[in-house]
Structures are given as C-alpha cells and as structure tokens.
C-alpha cells in the first residue's frame with residue numbers, strides 16, 4: 107500500500123506509547139509503577155460529571171455548532187481573559203476535542219509548505235508532528251539549560267530563518283515545568299510581532315502553578331497593543347481532571363477562529379456534546395468554587411516538593427529542571443550511560459525492565475540526555491518510583 111506524503115514522517119505519540127505499554131505490562135501481572143503519561147490521577151469532580159449525566163437525560167445529545175456551544179464559548183472566553191485587558195469575546199473562541207485538536211487546528215490553518223515553525227525545546231512531543239502534518243518545517247530552539255531552557259529573543263533570532271512563520275511554546279512547560287514570567291513572555295511576543303511570526307502559547311497547565319497568584323502568566327496578560335498575532339490554548343483536561351472528556355479551547359483573532367471552526371466543521375464537527383455540557387458546569391463554578399481544583403493543585407505541589415527532595419537525596423548525579431508548574435520532573439540521565447545504554451530511550455527501557463518504572467525518554471521531547479517522569483500519580487507511587495529508579499541507576 108502506498109501512503110500519502112501527508113504522513114510520510116508521522117510517528118505515534120511517544121508519551122501515549124510508553125503509557126500504553128506500561129498499562130499492558132501491568133495488565134499482564136507485572137509490578138509496574140506508571141509515571142509516563144501526564145494525566146491527573148484524580149477523578150473528574152463529581153459535580154462536573156453529574157452535569158453531563160443530567161444533560162444526557164435531558165436530551166443534550168445532539169450536534170452543536172462546530173466552534174462549540176455559545177454558552178461554553180462565552181465561559182471559555184471569560185476564563186481565558188479574566189484579569190486581562192482583553193474583552194471576553196466568544197467569537198474569538200473555538201471549542202475543540204481537547205487542546206490537542208486546538209493546537210492542530212491552529213497549525214494546520216496557519217502553516218504550510220515552505221514555512222518554518224520555531225518550537226521551544228524541549229517541547230511537548232506532538233508539536234513537531236502537528237507542524238509536519240501541515241507540511242511545514244519544525245525547528246526546535248532550546249534556551250539555555252541553566253535558565254530552565256526558557257527562550258529569549260536572542261535564542262530565536264539565532265535560530266530563525268526568513269521563512270519563520272510561527273513559534274510554539276508551552277508555559278508552564280511540558281516537559282520541564284518551567285514558567286515564563288510576564289516580562290519574559292512580553293519579550294518573546296515583541297520579537298514575534300517584529301518578525302511577523304504567530305505565537306502559539308499552550309497554557310494547558312496554567313492553573314497548575316506553584317508561584318504567586320492563582321495561575322501562571324499567560325500571553326493574554328500582555329498589553330494587546332504590544333503583541334501581534336497570538337493563539338492562546340487551554341482546556342479542561344489538566345486543571346479539571348477531565349482528560350477523557352476531550353474539551354480544549356483557543357482564543358485568537360475572529361478571522362483565525364472562523365477558519366479553525368471551518369476546518370473542524372469538516373474534520374470532527376464539535377467536541378462531544380455531553381462533554382461540553384460538563385465543561386460549562388466546570389467553568390461556571392470555576393471562579394466561586396475552587397475546592398476540588400485547589401485540592402489537586404496542593405497535591406501536585408506536595409509531589410513536586412517530594413520528588414525534588416528525593417532527587418537531591420538519592421540521585422545527586424542526576425540534575426533536574428526545577429518545576430514551577432505542571433506535573434513533571436525533567437531530569438538528566440546521561441550519568442547512567444555506559445557501553446550498552448547510550449540514550450535515554452535505552453535507559454528508560456532498562457528502567458522499565460529492571461525497576462518496573464515507566465517514564466518517557468527525552469527523545470520524545472528533543473533531547474536524548476534527559477527523561478521525564480510524571481508526578482500525577484499517588485505520593486506513594488511517586489516516592490516508590492524514584493526509590494526504584496535510584497536503586498537501578500546506582501547499581
């Protein structure tokens with residue numbers, strides 16, 4: 107069978123692949139601690155799930171507008187622009203089947219053959235694939251390791267060719283947990299505006315933030331006059347523990363939102379209607395009732411502290427990026443390389459085999475010296491996972 111050039115370079119998601127393998131081994135009876143995919147270990151808050159069930163009982167089971175139910179678009183606009191100088195304009199929002207689809211829609215509508223798209227590296231594994239599916243060329247750009255890999259305009263200037271059309275970053279970052287300050291974001295946005303580059307800012311971990319304030323700085327916090335073309339992306343998966351519901355959203359210009367909505371109207375139409383009903387409830391209560399989300403955030407912060415302490419104590423030869431948000435620890439593993447094990451991929455296979463711990467090799471994020479463990483598991487699993495890794499790596 108001949109396949110299209112569209113998928114000539116396509117690889118399955120490495121994060122999903124490791125976690126699927128870990129689940130398979132566990133189902134076969136192996137003692138596996140799965141610290142691979144980043145998925146909150148909490149159930150969706152009951153009051154959100156109940157809203158969906160109620161909605162189904164009342165027949166809210168039909169198609170919606172492709173860009174989402176008007177009420178959800180309004181609430182998402184308010185959620186994303188709260189406390190900013192932007193008016194909450196629902197026409198700028200497209201609701202999609204997860205932030206993943208929002209990001210894909212944006213890349214597919216904005217980039218094409220001959221375009222270069224800069225990607226902050228280490229990057230979330232799907233960004234280069236999405237850019238490549240649009241037949242554009244991804245260029246990973248790493249910031250300085252000593253600055254948590256955060257990018258500066260100088261880094262971008264060095265890497266960009268005249269064909270640069272886009273810049274994709276995540277803040278808080280997956281995989282590092284590093285967070286851009288408002289001033290740092292403003293610098294990147296000013297560079298992008300100057301170069302006519304669209305800035306796609308993935309803020310899916312915005313609420314999972316350990317710094318001051320309720321959420322990490324975002325691109326919509328910046329002075330609208332000072333930024334050019336931006337797309338802010340967020341969703342329900344992480345902060346609301348709703349990964350399987352598949353609801354994400356984007357905020358951008360009305361024109362781009364219309365194009366993304368049109369694309370989606372042919373590809374998948376709307377995010378599942380009961381999921382949208384549940385998301386309305388989640389966002390409606392988001393401001394007054396932060397109870398469940400606060401509890402989850404506290405757990406992520408506690409595990410960040412726990413894992414940092416354990417690494418300092420048990421794995422001093424394995425430096426890590428100090429996470430200020432999200433729920434990962436991104437650490438160097440090259441101290442454990444030997445004649446047989448020369449890459450993070452090989453080392454992670456060894457850890458899975460010998461220690462029964464599943465983590466994601468840095469190749470998935472653009473750096474084979476690193477690996478990423480998720481802290482979105484119970485405190486016990488996180489601690490046992492690090493102890494098992496330490497025993498294997500030290501042997």
Ligand code: PMP
Nearest residue numbers: 204205206230276280341343354
């Ligand atoms: N962006 C980042 C950085 C992520 O880690 C994830 C996790 N899957 C997503 C986007 C996609 O989230 P979802 O599609 O579940 O909304």
Ligand code: GLU
Nearest residue numbers: 119121122142143144280
């Ligand atoms: N975003 C999570 C991760 O990076 C979930 C997996 C995925 O969607 O790729 O592990």
